[in-house]
Amino acid sequence: MLISKMAAEGGGKEMNEIKTQFTTREGVYKLLTHSEYSRPNRVPFNSQGSNPVKVSFVNVNDQSGNGDRICFNVGRELYFYIYKGVRKAADLSKPIDKRIYKGTQPTCHDFNHLTATAESVSLLVGFSAGQVQLIDPIKKETSKLFNEERLIDKSRVTCVKWVPGSETLFLVAHSSGSMYLYNVEHTCGTTAPHYQLLKQGDSYAVHTCKSKSTRNPLLKWTVGEGALNEFAFSPDGKFLACVSQDGFLRVFNFDSVELHGTMKSYFGGLLCVCWSPDGKYIVAGGEDDLVTVWSFLDCRVIARGHGHKSWVSVVAFDHYTTSVEESDPLEFSGSDEDFQDQIHFGRERANSTQSRLSKRNSTDSRPVSVTYRFGSVGQDTQLCLWDLTEDILFPHLPLSRTRTHTNVMNATNNPPAGGSGSGGIGSVIGNNPGTNGSNSGASTPGNSLPTPLPRSNSLPHSAAAAASNSKGGTVDGAIAAGVSKFATLSLHDRKERHHDKDHKRNHSMGHISSKSSDKLNLLAKTKTDPAKTLGTTLCPRMEDIPLLEPLICKKIAHERLTVLIFLEDCIVTACQEGFICTWARPGKVGLLSSQNQANSPSGTVV
Amino acid sequence: MTVRNIASICNMGTNASALEKDIGPEQFPINEHYFGLVNFGNTCYCNSVLQALYFCRPFRENVLAYKAQQKKKENLLTCLADLFHSIATQKKKVGVIPPKKFISRLRKENDLFDNYMQQDAHEFLNYLLNTVADILQEERKQERQNGRLKNGTVAVETEENKAEPTWVHDIFQGTLTNETRCLNCETVSSKDEDFLDLSVDVEQNTSITHCLRDFSNTETLCSEYKYYCETCCSKQEAQKRMRVKRLPMILALHLKRFKYMEQLHRYTKLSYRVVFPLELRLFNTSGDAVNLDRMYDLVAVVVHCGSGPNRGHYITIVKSHGFWLLFDDDIVEKIDAQAIEEFYGLTSDISKNSESGYILFYQSRD
Numbered sequence: 011m012l013i014s015k016m017a018a019e020g021g022g023k024e025m026n027e028i029k030t031q032f033t034t035r036e037g038v039y040k041l042l043t044h045s046e047y048s049r050p051n052r053v054p055f056n057s058q059g060s061n062p063v064k065v066s067f068v069n070v071n072d073q074s075g076n077g078d079r080i081c082f083n084v085g086r087e088l089y090f091y092i093y094k095g096v097r098k099a100a101d102l103s104k105p106i107d108k109r110i111y112k113g114t115q116p117t118c119h120d121f122n123h124l125t126a127t128a129e130s131v132s133l134l135v136g137f138s139a140g141q142v143q144l145i146d147p148i149k150k151e152t153s154k155l156f157n158e159e160r161l162i163d164k165s166r167v168t169c170v171k172w173v174p175g176s177e178t179l180f181l182v183a184h185s186s187g188s189m190y191l192y193n194v195e196h197t198c199g200t201t202a203p204h205y206q207l208l209k210q211g212d213s214y215a216v217h218t219c220k221s222k223s224t225r226n227p228l229l230k231w232t233v234g235e236g237a238l239n240e241f242a243f244s245p246d247g248k249f250l251a252c253v254s255q256d257g258f259l260r261v262f263n264f265d266s267v268e269l270h271g272t273m274k275s276y277f278g279g280l281l282c283v284c285w286s287p288d289g290k291y292i293v294a295g296g297e298d299d300l301v302t303v304w305s306f307l308d309c310r311v312i313a314r315g316h317g318h319k320s321w322v323s324v325v326a327f328d329h330y331t332t333s334v335e336e337s338d339p340l341e342f343s344g345s346d347e348d349f350q351d352q353i354h355f356g357r358e359r360a361n362s363t364q365s366r367l368s369k370r371n372s373t374d375s376r377p378v379s380v381t382y383r384f385g386s387v388g389q390d391t392q393l394c395l396w397d398l399t400e401d402i403l404f405p406h407l408p409l410s411r412t413r414t415h416t417n418v419m420n421a422t423n424n425p426p427a428g429g430s431g432s433g434g435i436g437s438v439i440g441n442n443p444g445t446n447g448s449n450s451g452a453s454t455p456g457n458s459l460p461t462p463l464p465r466s467n468s469l470p471h472s473a474a475a476a477a478s479n480s481k482g483g484t485v486d487g488a489i490a491a492g493v494s495k496f497a498t499l500s501l502h503d504r505k506e507r508h509h510d511k512d513h514k515r516n517h518s519m520g521h522i523s524s525k526s527s528d529k530l531n532l533l534a535k536t537k538t539d540p541a542k543t544l545g546t547t548l549c550p551r552m553e554d555i556p557l558l559e560p561l562i563c564k565k566i567a568h569e570r571l572t573v574l575i576f577l578e579d580c581i582v583t584a585c586q587e588g589f590i591c592t593w594a595r596p597g598k599v600g601l602l603s604s605q606n607q608a609n610s611p612s613g614t615v616v
Numbered sequence: 617m618t619v620r621n622i623a624s625i626c627n628m629g630t631n632a633s634a635l636e637k638d639i640g641p642e643q644f645p646i647n648e649h650y651f652g653l654v655n656f657g658n659t660c661y662c663n664s665v666l667q668a669l670y671f672c673r674p675f676r677e678n679v680l681a682y683k684a685q686q687k688k689k690e691n692l693l694t695c696l697a698d699l700f701h702s703i704a705t706q707k708k709k710v711g712v713i714p715p716k717k718f719i720s721r722l723r724k725e726n727d728l729f730d731n732y733m734q735q736d737a738h739e740f741l742n743y744l745l746n747t748v749a750d751i752l753q754e755e756r757k758q759e760r761q762n763g764r765l766k767n768g769t770v771a772v773e774t775e776e777n778k779a780e781p782t783w784v785h786d787i788f789q790g791t792l793t794n795e796t797r798c799l800n801c802e803t804v805s806s807k808d809e810d811f812l813d814l815s816v817d818v819e820q821n822t823s824i825t826h827c828l829r830d831f832s833n834t835e836t837l838c839s840e841y842k843y844y845c846e847t848c849c850s851k852q853e854a855q856k857r858m859r860v861k862r863l864p865m866i867l868a869l870h871l872k873r874f875k876y877m878e879q880l881h882r883y884t885k886l887s888y889r890v891v892f893p894l895e896l897r898l899f900n901t902s903g904d905a906v907n908l909d910r911m912y913d914l915v916a917v918v919v920h921c922g923s924g925p926n927r928g929h930y931i932t933i934v935k936s937h938g939f940w941l942l943f944d945d946d947i948v949e950k951i952d953a954q955a956i957e958e959f960y961g962l963t964s965d966i967s968k969n970s971e972s973g974y975i976l977f978y979q980s981r982d
Contacts, residue, residue, distance in 0.1 A: 056964075185954070236953070257895065277911060278893030297893035299825050319819070319826040320891055389891060390821050544909055551909060552899075569963055570821065586963070 029564040034395060036331065037596020039581065041566075044099035045592035047080060047091060052102065054568075055084050055588040061117045061138055061166075062323070062572035063584050067093065068121035070148075072128035079106070081133060081147065082573075083116040084588035088135060090147035096580050096594045107147035114139040120180070122172045132194075134180055136167025142182050144194055156182075156192055161202040162227055163188060169240045173264075174247030179228075185237035187254065190227035199225040209267045214260065216267045231267075234258050239281050244289045249306075251292050253280035259294045259304060271309035274549040276300055281321060286382050287329045291398065293384050295322025301386050301558075303398060310547045313402045317560035319390035328395075328576040330595075331383035380404075387571035387583060394560035402556050566591070635710050638950045644709055645937040651703045652946035654714040660945055661737040662719065662729075664930035665744065667943040668916035668977055670700060671934035672866050678783045680704060692744070693751045695721040712946040737918050737930050738815075738870045738975055745784055745812050752782035788812040790864035793902050796837075798845040800852040808861060813868035813975070821963060824869060824892040824976065825899065832859045832900030859902040863910055867896075867978040874925045883925050887970035889961040892917070894953070896978050912978035919959045920974040930974070933959065 030041040049055065055063075063084055069077045080093035090107040094100060109116075114137040122132040132153075135143045140163045142156040157163060165186035173179035173191075183189040205217035208229070217230040236255030243250055243264070250264045257275040262268065278297025285292055291312075292304045301315040301322055382398040543549040566583060573584035579598040584590040635650060653663040669675050683697035695718040703713060723730040726743065781789065792814075795806040816827040834857040837843045843854035871890060874883045894914045901908035915935050922928015931944040933956065940956065942949045961972035 277895040277897045279895075297823070297891075297895075298897070299823055320821055320823040321893075389823070389889075390826070544911070 027565070028568065029566050032393075032562050032564045034561055039593045039595060040599050042096060042580075042592045042594050042599070045094065045096065045580075047082065047089075047093070047100050047590035047592075048102065048588050049084055049087065049089070050102045050105065055586075060085050060586075061115050062570075063586055063588050063590075064118050065573045065575060065582060065584050065590055066119045066121050066133070067575065067577070067582075068123060068126045068131055068133075070126050070128045070131060077128070079121075079131065079147075080590070081119055081121070082584065082588075082590055083119065083135075086111045086115045088116045088119070090133075095577065095592060096598045107150055109145075111137070114141060117167050118170050120171045122177060124172075124175070125177050132172075132177075134170045134172065136170040136182060138166045140164050140167060140184060142167060142170060142180075142192070154194060156198055156226060157190075158198065159200075162190060162198060165237075168238060171241070171243065174243050181241065181250075183238040183241050183252070187233060187236055187238050189231045189233065189238055189241065189252070191229040191231075192226045193224075193228055196224055196226045196228070198227075203227065203230075205230055211269045212272075213258070214262075214269060229267075231262075233260060236279065239279065240283050242283050242285055242292075244285050244306075245287060246289055249289070251283045251285065251294075253283040253294050253296070255279035257296070259283060259292065259302075261292065261306065261309075271304075271306070272548060273302065273304045273309075273311055274543045275302065276314070276549065276552065278321075281323055282325050282386075284325045284327055284384070286327050286384075286398075287332055291382065293325045293327070293386075295325045295386050295388070297321045299388075301325055301384075301394075301396065303402075303558075311550050311555055312405075313398070313556045313558050314552070315386075315394075315396050315558035315560065317394040317396075317563045318386065318388040318392060320388050321390075322386050322388045323570065323572055324388075324574040325384060325386045326574045326576055328383040328385060328581075330576060330578055332381070385574050385576065385581070387574045389570040391565050391567045391569060391571055391585070392563055393566050393571065393574070393583060394563045396558055397561050398558075402558070405556075633710070635948050635950060639939070643939075648709070648937060649703050649706050650710050650936070650941060650948045651706065652712040652943060652948045654712060654716075655945040656714070656716070656719050657732040658734045659715075659719055660930040661735045661740050662722065663715070663945050664918045664932040664943070665737050665741045665975075666696075666699070666715065666718075667932040667934060668918050668975070669741075669744075670703065671916050671936055672787070672977055672979065673915075674783075674787045674865060674979075676700060676704075678787070688755075690721065691751055692718075692721055692725055693748050696744075696748070710948060734926050734928065736874070736925050737920070738813075741813070741868070741870075741918075741975060745788060749782050749784040752784065753780065756780060756782075784812075785810075787865050788868060790814075790860060790867070791862035792858050793861040794856070794858050795902075796843055796854050796856045798843065798848060798852045798854050799836075801845060801847045803845065803847045805846070811864075813870050814860075815870040815872055818871050818873060818886055818888050818890050820888040820965065822888070822890055824871075824890060825896070827871070827890060828869075828898060828900050832857055859900050859905075860898055860908075861902045861905050863898065863901070863905065863907050863980070865980050866915075867898075867912055867976075867980070869976040869978070871972075871974055871976070873920065873972065873974060885920070885923050885925070885968045885970070887962045887968055887972055889963045890973065891960045892973055892976055894956075907980075907982075911981045913981055914976065915979045916977040917956070917959060917973045918975040919971055921971040923969040928969075931971075 030043070032039050046052075061083070063082060066081045068079050068081075070079060071077050076092060076094065076097075078093040078095060079090065081088065081090045083089075088107075088109045088111070089105050091100070091102070091105050116135050117138050118136045120134050122134075125132050129148060130146055131148055133145050133147055135145060137143070140157050140160050143152060144154040144156070145152050163184045163186055165184045167182055168185050169183040169189075171181055173181060178194045180192050180194070181189055182192060199221065203225070204220040206220045207215065208218045209216045213234050215232045217232075219225060219227055219230070233252050234254040234256045238252055238254050241250055241252040248264060249270060250262045252260050252262070254260070257277065257279055259273040259275075259280055261270040261272070263270055273294070275294070275296050276298040280294045280296035282296070283292060283294045285306075290306055292306055293301055294304065295301045295318075299316065299318045299320060299322065301318075302311055303313040303315070304310065305312050380400045380403055382403075384396050384398065386394045386396070388394075545551050545554075567585035567587070567589070569585040569587040571583055571585050573582065573590065575582040579595050581593040581595070582590060583593065636644065653666060655663060679693075679697050679700045682693060683701045688694055699713070699715050699718045706713075725747070728743075729735055729740070789810050789812055792809045792811055793806050794809055795804055797804045814828075814831065816824070816831045818827055819830070834855050836853065836855050838853045842851040843856070844850070845852040845854065873886045873888075875886055876882070877884050892914065896912040896914070897909055898912075913935070917933045919931050919933065920928060921931060929944075931942060933940055933942050933951065935941075940951045940953055942951045942955075959971055959973050962970045
């Protein structure tokens with residue numbers, strides 16, 4: 011025991027160092043110390059027992075190129091600043107708006123991106139005593155207060171968001187386990203609302219408000235047991251993912267108020283949730299210290315990730331690394347060399363996933379190389395980045411099984427080459443016919459937001475796949491064959507692969523129409539005792555699905571992390587002490603130093 | 617503390633009824649009693665553990681069943697049974713009971729506790745569980761001997777005695793397997809070890825899940841800590857890890873928050889923030905574990921308040937019939953599940969003084 015203690019202490023010191031930069035295969039991310047936002051006095055906020063610091067951004071399109079605005083809450087204060095990002099140092103002396111609340115604390119906020127202009131923004135703020143305020147921090151007005159008398163819900167507001175595409179509707183979740191749909195134009199009435207059941211399902215109910223004149227709330231959703239910790243709208247705004255303290259992810263069709271699918275954490279409450287940019291995957295994090303990846307189409311868990319040492323407080327997809335915006339092939343060939351490096355890198359790292367940047371090309375219709383990037387931050391003060399690669403997304407062969415058996419006694423990690431390499435083979439075989447075929451141009455409306463994203467088939471990618479193929483080709487093939495033979499013994503696996511087929515077939519159909527039969531089956535399955543979910547699709551056993559390892563896992567703060575937002579040229583994180591940090595993406599650091607010409611580059615990075 | 621005690625005893629009536637009102641007459645569980653325990657001068661280490669154990673249902677039921685057996689000579693277990701029995705059979709639903717007989721028996725039986733100093737709640741828990749198990753085993757031995765005298769056969773006695781588990785073991789005992797792999801010959805030797813609770817090291821800003829993973833992390837034995845390999849017949853470098861092979865019905869987790877500081881020649885408290893979920897599964901199980909993915913629910917937490925092992929205060933939070941209660945000696949309050957957050961510890965390393973979870977009791981769902 012003594013030995014282990016000493017070892018832990020030695021290692022602990024090293025890990026207690028707070029990182030100001032980290033490297034992924036795309037390059038070095040650097041903390042811009044001059045771009046730190048906080049309370050004007052820059053004093054760490056004594057955070058014990060207060061609400062998490064949260065950050066909201068809005069772009070007011072003021073044509074100056076400085077349209078970004080940031081809002082954050084610290085304790086009982088709320089700040090609104092111009093956000094200069096990687097371009098200029100933050101000026102904390104002049105907040106555009108600052109509010110200090112008494113008796114109740116701001117817990118969360120959201121800007122309406124549709125209505126934002128240089129002269130006016132609509133910011134919703136939720137409070138610890140249940141109220142919701144609509145304010146305009148540019149005009150410095152308080153437009154409206156909802157649930158003022160706390161007749162609708164007395165518990166803490168956990169999440170507030172504008173309904174996508176709406177200038178007037180917003181949704182508010184509370185720690186009571188309910189959420190409410192409001193319209194800014196309606197009043198909340200002077201009496202407690204009377205409700206009428208609209209729809210009821212397994213562990214949820216939706217009520218309408220019964221009253222002569224239209225009043226708030228329009229709808230009341232009761233979801234699961236315990237606090238409703240967070241919700242997120244799908245990119246197309248049609249679905250709503252909710253995570254609760256009872257450990258369940260529940261995905262609803264927002265308009266029809268029907269349950270689409272559910273998932274249960276390995277144990278403990280789920281605290282955060284997000285959607286992939288194309289709406290195909292949902293990632294949730296929680297009190298099991300894990301991130302869980304759930305397929306929207308198949309309604310099943312496809313992977314879990316272990317990297318955090320404590321509860322996961324925020325998960326977010328990196329839209330910019332998940333999908334490099336449509337670009338012409340010339341640009342691809344220019345980055346050919348990078349790709350070689352990346353492959354090399356991916357090999358050297360012991361990460362379970364093979365690294366490949368996904369790129370999108372509108373002329374292709376089948377995914378050849380798909381990588382989603384997402385990040386997570388937690389109460390362990392660590393930032394983790396994860397790659398979701400096609401060997402996880404499209405397990406043609408149930409290879410993942412072999413990889414998850416991490417043999418602790420073995421000093422090295424299990425060979426990633428076996429898993430990811432042969433995953434590559436699988437996908438190449440599986441997809442080649444499609445890629446060579448004609449463009450099904452209609453299926454990829456490049457401009458609309460919720461496009462099926464991973465349509466990449468640029469030459470470098472095929473080369474990458476081929477390269478990895480040849481490196482470990484024969485051995486991988488042998489392993490793959492062995493495993494697949496073994497796997498056919500189990501009914502469970504066959505079913506999974508069947509699902510996978512469905513999934514493929516539905517690729518071009520858009521995800522809404524594709525859920526039909528699957529959904530019915532799954533709904534029937536969810537009617538199980540929550541305590542006995544282990545081993546079902548709701549909560550597979552650890553050894554039955556792939557376990558991801560983080561690409562990077564860095565301690566970046568003294569305090570619990572509460573914010574993670576991926577922006578185009580930076581990553582924004584914030585901790586409970588009230589410091590909002592900007593991490594420049596690779597190659598984006600120079601912007602700040604070149605504009606502050608007097609400053610040497612050393613001023614930007616420590 | 618005494619002043620506060622007097623004050624609270626004066627308020628006893630109002631406090632108790634406040635609790636009843638707080639829970640509500642319809643919600644108040646039938647056949648359940650929430651009784652505070654009077655502090656006899658720094659006996660909160662004892663009160664807190666007794667309350668936690670009382671709300672570990674299998675333990676309570678066995679103690680009450682013991683009470684129902686015929687009258688025995690007074691020992692620590694009979695005193696415990698009397699105390700539990702008197703709580704369980706109170707007419708009132710809430711109130712205060714002096715655990716006088718139990719405390720005086722405890723002081724009589726063990727010099728360690730025969731004073732008015734603050735003691736370590738974990739040490740007391742250990743002592744109590746082991747003593748109860750010993751008493752049960754001793755009684756069983758007596759019974760057997762009495763039986764044997766009649767039969768006139770006295771045979772293989774020692775073996776049986778050792779192996780026979782009592783209900784204390786049925787409830788709290790799990791098995792660890794300690795695997796050592798010699799790095800020279802690769803031979804793996806494993807040894808099983810039983811435990812009644814697990815003592816885990818704590819780290820700042822982690823979860824109990826992580827602390828348990830760490831507990832089972834592979835460590836390398838090298839230089840002066842080399843391992844004597846029987847196959848190599850010499851000291852060799854080796855890798856060692858300890859995993860849970862058999863999971864107990866009630867998993868008691870002791871957070872090692874008291875650390876000896878060489879320079880100060882005394883113990884200091886690690887007030888680290890270590891979060892613990894209401895539901896728990898173990899990751900650090902060995903492959904051949906029985907019931908390795910059983911789900912646990914948090915049922916009780918002994919909380920240490922203060923800055924060191926021999927000062928400060930102990931309180932307990934327990935889950936009973938779906939709601940949470942805080943037992944602070946003679947005071948009992950209903951608390952919000954969200955208030956448990958206050959007992960995770962502190963994120964700042966400056967302050968040593970905290971109210972932080974010290975012993976966690978997780979009960980298996982099946």
